[in-house]
Amino acid sequence: MIFLTLEHILTHISFSIVSIVITIHLITLLVDEIVKLYDSSEKAMIATFFCITGLLVTRWIYSGHFPLSNLYESLIFLSWSFSIIHIVPYFKKQKNHLSAITAPSALFTQGFTTSGLLTEVHQSAILVPALQSEWLIMHVSMMVLGYAALICGSLLSVALLVITFRKDIKIFYKNNHLGNESFSNVFGNTYFFSAKNYYKSQSIQQLDHWSYRVISIGFIFLTIGILSGAVWANEAWGSYWNWDPKEIWAFITWTVFAIYLHTRTNTKLPPANSAIVASIGFLIIWICYFGVNLLGIGLHSYGSFTLTSN
Amino acid sequence: MGILTLNLSSPTLKPYQHHNNLLKCPLSLYNSQIHRLCRKKNLSITITCKLKATKESAERERNRVGKKIVVSEGSPSLSEDAGNGRVPASSDQNSVGNFKLLKKLSRRVLSVLSNLPLAIGEMATIAALMALGTIIDQGEVPDFYFQKYPEDNPVLGFFTWKWIFALGFDHMFSSPLFLSLLALLAASLMACTYTTQIPLVKVARRWSFVHSAEAISKQEIAETLPRASVQDLGVILMGAGYEVFLKGPSLYAFKGLAGRFAPIGVHLAMLLIMAGGTLSAAGSFRGSVTVPQGLNFVVGDVLGAKWISLYSYRSFLVRQFHTDLSLLDLEGKEVMRKTISVNDPLRYGGITIYQTDWSLSTLQILKDDEGPFNLAMAPLKLNGDKKLFGTFLPVGNTDSPSVKGISMLARDLQSIVLYDQEGKFAGIRRPNSKLPIEIDGTKIVIVDAIGSTGLDLKIDPGVPVVYAGFGALMLTTCISFLSHAQQPLGEDTWRV
Numbered sequence: 001m002i003f004l005t006l007e008h009i010l011t012h013i014s015f016s017i018v019s020i021v022i023t024i025h026l027i028t029l030l031v032d033e034i035v036k037l038y039d040s041s042e043k044a045m046i047a048t049f050f051c052i053t054g055l056l057v058t059r060w061i062y063s064g065h066f067p068l069s070n071l072y073e074s075l076i077f078l079s080w081s082f083s084i085i086h087i088v089p090y091f092k093k094q095k096n097h098l099s100a101i102t103a104p105s106a107l108f109t110q111g112f113t114t115s116g117l118l119t120e121v122h123q124s125a126i127l128v129p130a131l132q133s134e135w136l137i138m139h140v141s142m143m144v145l146g147y148a149a150l151i152c153g154s155l156l157s158v159a160l161l162v163i164t165f166r167k168d169i170k171i172f173y174k175n176n177h178l179g180n181e182s183f184s185n186v187f188g189n190t191y192f193f194s195a196k197n198y199y200k201s202q203s204i205q206q207l208d209h210w211s212y213r214v215i216s217i218g219f220i221f222l223t224i225g226i227l228s229g230a231v232w233a234n235e236a237w238g239s240y241w242n243w244d245p246k247e248i249w250a251f252i253t254w255t256v257f258a259i260y261l262h263t264r265t266n267t268k269l270p271p272a273n274s275a276i277v278a279s280i281g282f283l284i285i286w287i288c289y290f291g292v293n294l295l296g297i298g299l300h301s302y303g304s305f306t307l308t309s310n
Numbered sequence: 311m312g313i314l315t316l317n318l319s320s321p322t323l324k325p326y327q328h329h330n331n332l333l334k335c336p337l338s339l340y341n342s343q344i345h346r347l348c349r350k351k352n353l354s355i356t357i358t359c360k361l362k363a364t365k366e367s368a369e370r371e372r373n374r375v376g377k378k379i380v381v382s383e384g385s386p387s388l389s390e391d392a393g394n395g396r397v398p399a400s401s402d403q404n405s406v407g408n409f410k411l412l413k414k415l416s417r418r419v420l421s422v423l424s425n426l427p428l429a430i431g432e433m434a435t436i437a438a439l440m441a442l443g444t445i446i447d448q449g450e451v452p453d454f455y456f457q458k459y460p461e462d463n464p465v466l467g468f469f470t471w472k473w474i475f476a477l478g479f480d481h482m483f484s485s486p487l488f489l490s491l492l493a494l495l496a497a498s499l500m501a502c503t504y505t506t507q508i509p510l511v512k513v514a515r516r517w518s519f520v521h522s523a524e525a526i527s528k529q530e531i532a533e534t535l536p537r538a539s540v541q542d543l544g545v546i547l548m549g550a551g552y553e554v555f556l557k558g559p560s561l562y563a564f565k566g567l568a569g570r571f572a573p574i575g576v577h578l579a580m581l582l583i584m585a586g587g588t589l590s591a592a593g594s595f596r597g598s599v600t601v602p603q604g605l606n607f608v609v610g611d612v613l614g615a616k617w618i619s620l621y622s623y624r625s626f627l628v629r630q631f632h633t634d635l636s637l638l639d640l641e642g643k644e645v646m647r648k649t650i651s652v653n654d655p656l657r658y659g660g661i662t663i664y665q666t667d668w669s670l671s672t673l674q675i676l677k678d679d680e681g682p683f684n685l686a687m688a689p690l691k692l693n694g695d696k697k698l699f700g701t702f703l704p705v706g707n708t709d710s711p712s713v714k715g716i717s718m719l720a721r722d723l724q725s726i727v728l729y730d731q732e733g734k735f736a737g738i739r740r741p742n743s744k745l746p747i748e749i750d751g752t753k754i755v756i757v758d759a760i761g762s763t764g765l766d767l768k769i770d771p772g773v774p775v776v777y778a779g780f781g782a783l784m785l786t787t788c789i790s791f792l793s794h795a796q797q798p799l800g801e802d803t804w805r806v
Contacts (some may be wrong), residue, residue: 064521073411112719135653144331162490162712217791219787219791220788220791222789223784223787225785227780227784230776230780231777231780232653235531235653235654235655235662236652236653236664237660237666237766238596238666238766238768239596239768239770240657240776241587243443243483245444246443248441248443249441249444251440252437252440252441255433255434255436255437257438258433259348259430259433259434262426262429262430262433263430265426266426292444
């Protein structure tokens with residue numbers, strides 16, 4: 001009983017913290033940058049990380065198995081991965097725009113899971129025999145971590161595309177990353193225009209670089225996840241590849257991001273090309289993660305759910 | 311004081327300066343700021359090398375030979391190799407002619423196959439076909455496709471069942487189209503590895519020092535830096551993390567070599583996996599059998615297996631089911647005995663036996679102290695993984711159309727639930743208790759609930775190969791990423 005209430009408390013704390021953090025980030029992005037608020041938002045994200053970790057550990061102790069057996073638990077794990085990805089650059093002292101993407105993602109995931117759509121799977125249940133294996137920990141956690149990193153990377157690519165193709169970007173006017181406001185004011189409109197282009201190319205460079213790195217990490221996790229899943233399938237079901245819908249879509253995701261990595265080898269092309277591939281990858285990840293579960297067929301049907309009207 | 315400015319500029323110059331490497335050179339004479347120019351990744355940086363020399367060193371410098379700094383973005387062309395290509399000497403004119411023609415053709419084919427956009431297109435097509443394979447239901451009877459994709463109301467305006475059967479989409483993953491695309495991808499991988507990447511190995515291994523100034527100036531990026539000292543340049547490069555090799559007046563430095571080799575490893579691992587998959591497809595056998603408790607069944611003509619007991623606990627939801635298997639050889643001697651469960655198969659001599667399922671097959675009862683009668687149990691549909699089996703004992707006139715009887719339901723082997731002729735709940739009995747139950751005047755004793763286990767047997771020769779490919783792929787992708795993390799601009803080589 002204690003565990004249940006603890007779970008509830010932790011869930012609500014993390015939910016509220018993340019919503020505050022998102023508000024702060026929106027303010028930063030649209031209005032002005034207040035350094036103190038930024039610091040406190042970073043600390044708040046660390047607090048969220050601890051809350052979600054506590055949530056997962058509580059579920060683990062309470063149910064006796066690693067908390068990754070159905071869709072609800074995997075979504076909580078996903079939001080945990082997002083919070084990790086958010087705080088890793090913070091500890092490396094690299095300030096970047098990634099935080100504006102991971103924090104909302106974590107919030108939305110958390111909110112969706114705790115909403116009314118999936119109430120019947122909130123309860124911890126015992127594992128079906130097929131899932132009682134050590135491989136569960138490795139395979140599913142690697143897959144979810146991979147998905148989280150790839151989602152972040154592809155969202156950064158989407159941001160890159162938005163910046164590339166929008167003529168009129170109001171957000172970067174007052175950005176004082178380089179402290180050039182006075183410069184632009186003194187020299188008038190023409191310099192202001194070129195400064196805007198400068199910010200634009202700078203942001204594109206940064207987004208491209210970060211998106212590449214995050215997608216690379218995600219690709220490795222995805223590879224390890226798919227391969228460990230194949231080995232587990234061979235142990236449990238007798239064959240390492242069963243042409244299961246979930247397996248096929250995971251492989252399609254892998255292929256699309258392999259195409260992304262290959263398009264980057266040709267450096268003469270503008271970064272928008274690979275960004276388009278990564279954006280397609282974003283859609284495919286969602287199909288792979290949610291769409292296949294909605295079908296509810298195949299060997300991976302543990303994660304299926306039906307949308308009940310509550 | 312002379313100031314020497316060396317500017318390597320490229321047409322893709324971008325205003326964003328990424329790395330700011332201020333190298334501390336032990337020689338205080340030089341004040342150099344080296345930014346590296348690299349075309350391999352899309353960040354490009356100017357290389358500016360400012361050498362300030364004081365007066366006395368200027369005297370020294372004037373006596374030095376002019377040196378050239380070459381930054382190569384990838385492998386230097388093979389023509390720079392110290393050993394030139396050997397012409398195959400053959401005395402027979404005809405065979406030389408044929409051989410040359412074959413070589414030319416294979417070179418042509420190789421260059422077509424190792425084209426990167428082609429490979430990307432192949433990967434995209436394979437991905438699209440796989441997606442299509444999940445949308446279209448696979449392996450159904452033709453009637454299903456006639457109904458679902460009718461001719462008079464085609465999906466998307468043109469897609470009828472004729473398309474499906476013509477292209478083999480009903481068995482997409484073994485259709486000729488899909489398999490030939492996979493084979494093409496494998497060919498592309500092999501061609502790419504052979505033409506592009508193995509020569510890199512050769513070049514990197516030879517670490518050839520190019521001595522002549524003219525040869526270096528033929529490189530893509532070459533500059534002249536007169537009055538520079540090779541040793542000082544070597545020290546600067548070492549400070550930047552390069553591995554430097556000095557041989558006389560020549561210098562060779564590289565960095566990030568693992569990043570060059572890891573993609574080769576990735577491609578080779580993929581080829582290994584594909585080879586293992588082909589082996590599996592060609593040479594594997596598979597069969598499944600449902601064996602009731604206590605019976606022997608014979609597999610091929612090699613061995614037989616005896617199923618001993620099936621036990622489960624925690625009623626209402628079977629937690630784990632085990633089967634005790636005993637393998638006997640042809641004489642009946644026990645060769646191996648193991649309790650298998652779902653994630654724990656039995657392996658013997660290339661054959662693997664997996665536990666896949668369980669069910670209740672019969673219920674043995676005594677009716678009015680007569681019997682025992684075996685009643686077959688049938689599975690009843692229930693949601694999820696919960697199972698329910700039921701059987702029916704007719705009472706009274708068995709020829710009348712609406713025959714009534716006693717129903718018995720069981721979720722597992724522990725307890726049987728009995729219902730009377732009206733369907734009202736009568737009682738629960740455990741098979742081992744031998745307690746009788748009185749229903750509508752009939753005395754029923756449940757003797758035993760006999761389960762059966764579902765087993766899958768498999769022989770697959772390709773599994774070790776595929777596992778080796780998996781391990782190699784995981785390792786090489788990790789190495790590839792780590793080397794990129796250290797050297798995000800890709801490999802640089804400097805030759806002086």
